[in-house]
Amino acid sequence: MGYPVYPRYKQSRIDWVDQIPEHWQETSIKRYFSIQLGKMLQPQSLEPKDLEVSYLRAANVQWESVDTNDLPKMWATPDEIEKFSVKEGDLLICEGGEVGRTATLGQIENPCIIQNALHRVRSTKNTSTAYLKYLMRHIADTGWFSILCNKTTIAHLTGEKLAEIGLPLAPLSEQQTIARFLDHKTAQIDALIAKKEALLQKLAEKRAALISQAVTQGLDPTVPMKDSGVAWLGQIPAHWxxxxxxxxxxxxxxxxxxxxxxxxxxxxxxxxxxxxxxxxxxxxxxxxxxxxxxxxxxxxxxxxxxxxxxxxxxxxxxxxxxxxxxxxxxxxxxxxxxxxxxxxxxxxxxxxxxxxxxxxxxxxxxxxxxxxxxxxxxxxxxxxxxPPLTEQKAIAKHLDAVTTKFAKQVAAAHRAISTLSEYRAALITAAVTGQIDVRGVSLPDSSQQEAA
Structure with missing residues (x-):
């Protein structure tokens, strides 16, 4: 990857990490973070003091983002609202479905709570939730959640299981540096992936337009046209x-x-x-x-x-x-x-x-x-x-050739996306497990990033 490594390593006792830098700790999530599972859905008021409050579900939490638009509401007591409330910067982790899916909550209108399909995680001492977010992505990519959760029924990441997950812990300043490094690098990779995805969309639209044009207007742009009388077909060759x-x-x-x-x-x-x-x-x-x-x-x-x-x-x-x-x-x-x-x-x-x-x-x-x-x-x-049968055959042959070219371009774009995604995952793994040392990597400050 072109990044330096730490000078000394030690063997790790954490199941999903072979070795970590010598000065890092081996601990568990529960020792440095508080974990709160959300409230069970309450669709009706049960007590006079109950209040309606917006809540977040697992579906609102995707990797890298939390959707806070048009949130549903449930009933809860004032004490429950305080207990299950969320604020900007909280780490939200899915308890079911795609267990372990994690994102950091951005700005949100208060009050808002979480349903019991989500864990709220907050730092308690000398730890960065931004670092833990990337660590959770690495754990998910290794398949460790599948091992940790009971797959004989619906998989669940209980609070107890989450709390016991091993945590390779760098000093706080390093955690913050690693998180900033990954914020910057993954943003660059995501931008490249977005360009490839935009290319795929354009290719799909152009391919569809060429198919429609060929089957309804033929291959000769000079042929006389007539109105088909059908709105979606429009003008067609006069002899068709x-x-x-x-x-x-x-x-x-x-x-x-x-x-x-x-x-x-x-x-x-x-x-x-x-x-x-x-x-x-x-x-x-x-x-x-x-x-x-x-x-x-x-x-x-x-x-x-x-x-x-x-x-x-x-x-x-x-x-x-x-x-x-x-x-x-x-x-x-x-x-x-x-x-x-x-x-x-x-x-x-x-x-x-x-x-x-x-x-x-x-x-x-x-x-x-x-x-x-x-x-x-x-x-x-x-x-x-x-069209006449001879023209039908010519159009079909033409579209076979055209769509073959599109297929090659689409395949190349998909390969590029796959390569970038694999590199992104490998970079996160290398950084959060200490396989590379990013402390000396020069990064643009926030004002430079915003300007870019």
Whole structure:
């Protein structure tokens, strides 16, 4: 990493640290921090003196930040409000869910308390909660919380377990230096990750726009245009026709409305909405079924290579992809199967189904729904444009080439994000466990950072 190490180390007795600098202590969290589990949710007033008060839940606490917008309220006595209250600078640690997820509380309107899915941690002597925050991230990354918590049921990080966690403790000035160093370096890394994520968003938007333009306007920008008469399709080439999905297909099959009986050793794969993205069927994580279940799943129609599978429910609805030559697959829940008519190129039809002009026709069924679901009749009646078959094939070939280039750019951005994330985690580990000595690292002061 390019940073110096401490001159001398000693073997650590803490389970998740091999060695620490010789002058650091080996202690536990309870000796230097106070821990308070939050109050059990009380939706109604139980005593005349009860007051309504805002509270924070585990969902409000994410790594690096606490969301204090639109907080819910519960009832509590004045004594409970004082006991469970939080203030700026408190460390909040999740007791359940992703146990150990930690963040520092920023400014908040008082009074506010914590629910019993959160621990509030405060320093009691010569310790920095900022240092402990990074230490908790390191412990989470090592998987130690999974060992510490009982995984046979729902995992919980009780106050007792949290209190007993081993703590490699540098002198206070070093803790503060380490925290400042990590604040600065992780901010730099996070900014680079944010740029890559912004690039991914731009690539996705550009890819979607190119698909929509190609399937609705073709590849010749000089061709005469006409109004399609459908708001989401807009102008289309004058010599193209209009049709509905039910006329562009020789077969439309909805999935069996029951949950497949999965078999890890089965020879057949079940395609779910999770296995589809725009024009891509990724079967690397697909669930399996045995032959009996497979035959049950294809009782309405066998899924053949070249068929198009389409997700119509859930957060990932609206994606379509073609079925490959191998392996044999069947429909999971929330899926539909289309087979193109003779006058439609299957690959063009697949790209058309991924276009925004089709997606928006399905949105009408999903407004205000917490579980998006597009009706089969709506899907059958999607408006499509119908170019001559030769143009359909040319458009499909063009989109294959274009989306392949996008896929390479997306893969490169994901690799960069993964590398940066791994470096971020490694840097936190090295700093909070004393593998590197950051005491001599020059950092910009706060005014310089704000100016930057």
């Amino acid at each position: 026709g209009m049709t509905r999905l039910k006329y562009a297909t020789a077969l439309i099959v909805d999935c069996p409305h029951d949950t497949p009986r999965y078999s890890p050793e089965g020879d057949f794969l079940v395609v779910r909405t999770a296995d589809l993205s725009s024009g891509v069927m990724d079967l690397s994580s697909a669930y399996r079924v045995d032959e009996d279940e497979y035959l049950k799943r294809i009782r309405r129609a066998e899924v053949k290579p070249g068929d198009i599978l389409y997700g119509r429910e859930g957060e990932r609805w609206g994606f379509a992809a073609e079925v490959p030559e191998e392996p044999k697959v069947c429909l999971g829940q929330r899926m539909m199967q289309f087979r193109a008519s003779a006058h439609f190129c299957p690959h063009y039809l697949m790209w058309h189904l991924n276009a925004d002009c089709v997606y928006q026709q399905g949105v009408v069924d999903t407004y205000g729904s917490t579980a998006p679901h597009v009706n089969v009749e709506t899907i059958k009646n999607y408006w499509l444009v119908e």
